[in-house]
Amino acid sequence: MTSYFIRRFMLIVPTFIGVTILVFAVTRLVPGGPIERMLQEAAMAGADVGAATTSFGGGASALSDEQIDELKAYYGFDKPVVLGYLEWLSKVVQLDLGTSTRYSEPVWDTIKDRFPISIFYGITTLILTYGVCIPLGIVKAIRHKTTFDNLTSAVVFFGYAIPGYVVAIALLTAFAGNLGWFPLSGFVSDDFDDLGTLEKIWDVTHHAVLPLMAYTAGSFAVTTMLMKNSLMDNLAAEYVRTAIAKGMAFRQAVFMHAFRNSLIPIATSFGSNITLILTGSFLIEQIFNIDGFGLLGWESLVERDYPVVMGILVISSLLFMIGNILSDICVALVDPRVKFGSGETSQ
Amino acid sequence: MTAKAPLLNPLTLKQWQRFKSIRRGYWSAVALGAALLLSAGAELLVNSRALIVSYQGEWYFPTYADYIPGRTFGLDYDYETNYRELKGAFSAGGVGDWVLMPPVPYDAFENDLKSGVYPPYPPSVADRHYLGTDSTGRDMVARLVYGFRLAFAFAAILLGCNFVIGIAVGCAMGFWGGAFDLLFQRLIEILNNVPFLYVIMIVASVIVPGFWTLMGVMVFFGWTAMTWYMRTSTYKEKSREYVLAARALGASSKRMVASHIIPNTISVIVTFIPFSIASGIAALTAIDYLGFGLPPPTPSWGELLRQGTQHLESPWIVTSVVVAMGLVLLMVTYVGEAVREAFDPKKFTYYE
Numbered sequence: 001m002t003s004y005f006i007r008r009f010m011l012i013v014p015t016f017i018g019v020t021i022l023v024f025a026v027t028r029l030v031p032g033g034p035i036e037r038m039l040q041e042a043a044m045a046g047a048d049v050g051a052a053t054t055s056f057g058g059g060a061s062a063l064s065d066e067q068i069d070e071l072k073a074y075y076g077f078d079k080p081v082v083l084g085y086l087e088w089l090s091k092v093v094q095l096d097l098g099t100s101t102r103y104s105e106p107v108w109d110t111i112k113d114r115f116p117i118s119i120f121y122g123i124t125t126l127i128l129t130y131g132v133c134i135p136l137g138i139v140k141a142i143r144h145k146t147t148f149d150n151l152t153s154a155v156v157f158f159g160y161a162i163p164g165y166v167v168a169i170a171l172l173t174a175f176a177g178n179l180g181w182f183p184l185s186g187f188v189s190d191d192f193d194d195l196g197t198l199e200k201i202w203d204v205t206h207h208a209v210l211p212l213m214a215y216t217a218g219s220f221a222v223t224t225m226l227m228k229n230s231l232m233d234n235l236a237a238e239y240v241r242t243a244i245a246k247g248m249a250f251r252q253a254v255f256m257h258a259f260r261n262s263l264i265p266i267a268t269s270f271g272s273n274i275t276l277i278l279t280g281s282f283l284i285e286q287i288f289n290i291d292g293f294g295l296l297g298w299e300s301l302v303e304r305d306y307p308v309v310m311g312i313l314v315i316s317s318l319l320f321m322i323g324n325i326l327s328d329i330c331v332a333l334v335d336p337r338v339k340f341g342s343g344e345t346s347q
Numbered sequence: 348m349t350a351k352a353p354l355l356n357p358l359t360l361k362q363w364q365r366f367k368s369i370r371r372g373y374w375s376a377v378a379l380g381a382a383l384l385l386s387a388g389a390e391l392l393v394n395s396r397a398l399i400v401s402y403q404g405e406w407y408f409p410t411y412a413d414y415i416p417g418r419t420f421g422l423d424y425d426y427e428t429n430y431r432e433l434k435g436a437f438s439a440g441g442v443g444d445w446v447l448m449p450p451v452p453y454d455a456f457e458n459d460l461k462s463g464v465y466p467p468y469p470p471s472v473a474d475r476h477y478l479g480t481d482s483t484g485r486d487m488v489a490r491l492v493y494g495f496r497l498a499f500a501f502a503a504i505l506l507g508c509n510f511v512i513g514i515a516v517g518c519a520m521g522f523w524g525g526a527f528d529l530l531f532q533r534l535i536e537i538l539n540n541v542p543f544l545y546v547i548m549i550v551a552s553v554i555v556p557g558f559w560t561l562m563g564v565m566v567f568f569g570w571t572a573m574t575w576y577m578r579t580s581t582y583k584e585k586s587r588e589y590v591l592a593a594r595a596l597g598a599s600s601k602r603m604v605a606s607h608i609i610p611n612t613i614s615v616i617v618t619f620i621p622f623s624i625a626s627g628i629a630a631l632t633a634i635d636y637l638g639f640g641l642p643p644p645t646p647s648w649g650e651l652l653r654q655g656t657q658h659l660e661s662p663w664i665v666t667s668v669v670v671a672m673g674l675v676l677l678m679v680t681y682v683g684e685a686v687r688e689a690f691d692p693k694k695f696t697y698y699e
Contacts (some may be wrong), residue, residue, distance in 0.1 A: 304552070
């Protein structure tokens with residue numbers, strides 16, 4: 001088992017190289033990279049001089065050819081794809097993610113600044129999701145096919161069918177745009193630094209309500225149904241039947257026996273949730289204009305800030321892979337019957 | 348040789364019965380089918396061209412024909428007839444000429460602007476803009492209907508491509524195992540780890556992606572899900588006795604896979620269809636929302652959502668799209684749930 005997990009961890013390396021080389025190649029092979037972007041901006045800034053006929057990269061642009069070459073060399077765009085990749089990789093191994101072409105500061109610093117916001121949303125979403133879904137799933141399993149179950153099923157189904165970003169847009173339009181109950185965007189108000197402690201807490205909460213609802217809507221349905229179905233499977237199992245047959249109180253049978261075993265599938269989903277915590281959602285952060293990890297990815301893609309794009313990719317793919325392994329470890333921990341590694345080819 | 352097996356064997360019939368008995372899923376399937384049929388003939392229902400024009404005793408059917416210049420109907424221009432104005436002119440003329448317009452007399456591309464007021468216009472029965480217009484004065488109903496048709500077609504073709512590749516590769520992985528399996532396992536893991544929105548955005552920033560470019564990128568990253576399930580179920584089926592028996596009788600690999608293993612994994616395949624459609628629609632809408640999808644002025648739900656968030660004071664835009672999308676995805680999911688239950692009925696034990 002240990003050797004299985006060690007093997008899994010070692011397999012991260014080829015996958016990581018595959019993922020990064022794919023995206024790296026795409027960023028390099030597609031024209032219109034960061035240098036062109038910079039030139040474009042420089043040209044736009046200098047447009048008032050009357051240089052409307054300037055073509056980018058030509059001799060008449062704001063920079064001379066040598067300067068462009070220098071810039072390319074500085075950011076490492078002057079090398080062929082494979083060499084460029086190897087250089088990038090050797091830097092990453094030394095924990096150097098390069099320099100952002102947009103902010104001209106280390107990529108790691110840019111990314112690091114966004115983590116607290118994403119972590120705040122991630123952890124709150126996680127607590128909300130499990131805090132609501134587990135009890136709801138239990139009640140729904142025990143009261144299967146009652147009015148309560150059918151009513152909540154309708155809500156759960158709706159949440160399952162509608163993607164989170166559509167929920168986000170609907171909430172934004174209704175409660176922020178038209179009713180004006182919540183702020184339209186951002187993580188905190190502009191005058192956040194001038195507020196008192198209590199007001200600060202209120203401000204964050206006020207801004208967080210809608211995005212949190214959208215985040216939770218995404219994982220809410222799946223987790224609730226998972227909880228309900230696995231508890232019902234366990235309630236139907238022989239050992240619970242035996243417990244009830246020998247006179248154990250129903251409540252006790254549910255909580256002492258069935259409930260504990262039905263948490264196992266929930267543990268499976270834990271690992272992928274860890275990734276969500278740290279990386280957030282691209283779309284939801286974009287919709288609510290929350291300055292987190294996802295929005296950074298979006299902005300750096302739009303601005304062709306490829307070093308940051310690659311940096312985000314490094315972190316998110318590592319988290320994703322480690323998250324997957326962690327959830328398998330979780331499963332192995334809570335369920336001693338699970339044996340990884342021995343039966344992989346006969347699954 | 349015995350007679351060929353009937354098209355619907357008893358098991359399939361039973362599954363169909365079970366599917367029909369799940370009323371929610373069955374009626375959703377009926378409603379979805381009706382919506383698809385109607386949207387396939389959307390030109391007859393939502394169109395700026397008239398259904399029938401009766402002019403000087405002759406009947407014209409402009410819907411699917413080439414455009415008819417205005418001069419044909421005695422108007423003073425050579426470009427396409429404006430049938431809404433023609434209708435007004437005819438009814439004012441009182442010579443017995445008439446125009447039959449579709450229920451929603453707008454198509455998805457024309458800007459129906461009024462002088463003095465800027466779009467988006469709110470819903471209005473008098474103007475026959477039943478759900479209002481978008482921010483450039485295009486009819487919401489028309490945008491929604493044609494957008495639905497396009498999104499569904501996109502999702503269906505995407506599903507077809509993903510399934511062909513997924514089933515072929517998945518079966519091969521499960522059947523051959525070994526190095527081939529390992530190689531593709533790594534490949535799938537890599538593709539699963541690449542955020543495909545990134546790639547689409549990078550590609551879209553250079554070329555405006557058309558229908559097929561977008562499809563290509565999405566298939567490139569999308570075939571893996573099906574492959575994984577097919578690999579697992581092929582593994583399972585391969586070690587069953589009937590496959591061993593077929594092998595002992597000298598069946599070729601091709602025969603074992605094509606006529607023994609795939610028919611027995613059909614429940615996995617069928618169960619996947621509705622959910623793949625739903626996720627295809629959701630993904631296309633997300634890309635369109637971000638502005639990296641189908642080029643304008645293609646009618647699309649995502650583009651409408653984008654307009655809606657930019658025009659929060661016109662809530663009918665977001666409301667229409669969210670309700671339409673909610674209904675469609677809900678129905679697709681209901682169908683999916685019913686299909687799953689029909690193929691794999693679960694019986695639960697209740698305590699009182």
